[in-house]
Amino acid sequence: MYIRDVLTKNRAPISTEPEMLVSRAMEFMVSNDIGSLVVMKGGEMVGFITERDIIRSLSKSGCAVLEAPVADIMTLEPIIGGLDDSIDYARDVMTRYRVSHIPVMDGNMLIGVISFHDVAKACLREAKFENSLLKRYIKHWPE
Numbered sequence: 001m002y003i004r005d006v007l008t009k010n011r012a013p014i015s016t017e018p019e020m021l022v023s024r025a026m027e028f029m030v031s032n033d034i035g036s037l038v039v040m041k042g043g044e045m046v047g048f049i050t051e052r053d054i055i056r057s058l059s060k061s062g063c064a065v066l067e068a069p070v071a072d073i074m075t076l077e078p079i080i081g082g083l084d085d086s087i088d089y090a091r092d093v094m095t096r097y098r099v100s101h102i103p104v105m106d107g108n109m110l111i112g113v114i115s116f117h118d119v120a121k122a123c124l125r126e127a128k129f130e131n132s133l134l135k136r137y138i139k140h141w142p143e
Contacts, residue, residue, distance in 0.1 A: 003090055003104055004083040006122040007112045013103070015040040015110075018047065018071035025070050026054055036101035036113055039074050045110050047074030050101055080105050081114065087122045094119060 015038040016025055025037055029051065039047035049070055057065040057073045065073065081090050081102045090102060094116050104111045 001087045001122055001126055002083065003081050003085050003087065003114060006087065006118050007083070007104055007114060013038050013110055013112050015045075016049075016070055017041060018069060018074070020070045021066065022054060022057065022068050022070055022073060023066035025049060026066070034113075035115060037070070038103055038110060038113065039070055040110075044108075045103060045105075047071065047076050048078035048101075048103055049074045050099075052100060078103055082106065083111060087119055087126070090114060090119050091123060 014028075014032055014034055016028065018039050018041055020028075029035065029037060036048060036050040038045050039049060047070070053073050053075065054065075057068075061068075079093050079097055079099055079102055081093075081104045083104065083106050094100070094102065100116045101113050103113050
């Protein structure tokens with residue numbers, strides 16, 4: 001299974017600009033029920049911000065960070081995935097680097113964002129399918 005198979009195709013990636021205040025970005029994430037924002041400038045991704053980035057910044061700098069621009073706390077070079085990368089790749093890098101979201105690129109074009117939740121659902125779906133095949137195989141085991 002590949003990232004292209006689990007990427008939500010109905011929704012364009014939700015993004016912000018580097019100048020947006022962290023407080024506004026946080027409100028934007030909550031109102032859209034998302035855990036990350038792609039930071040775009042001039043049609044290109046220049047960074048990535050997640051709930052975790054905001055929490056870490058709050059812990060380090062206190063509430064003053066809420067009035068800072070997103071550019072001050074965003075990840076400049078996030079781990080990315082490609083449409084043809086496997087779900088195993090996504091799971092491995094998300095686990096190894098402890099990231100909850102990965103922007104998905106097709107060349108230089110941003111296609112979307114997948115979350116660890118998306119990856120977990122795909123892995124469960126694949127495991128259930130394999131399990132049903134094995135059960136069917138065992139049930140029809142030749143005598």
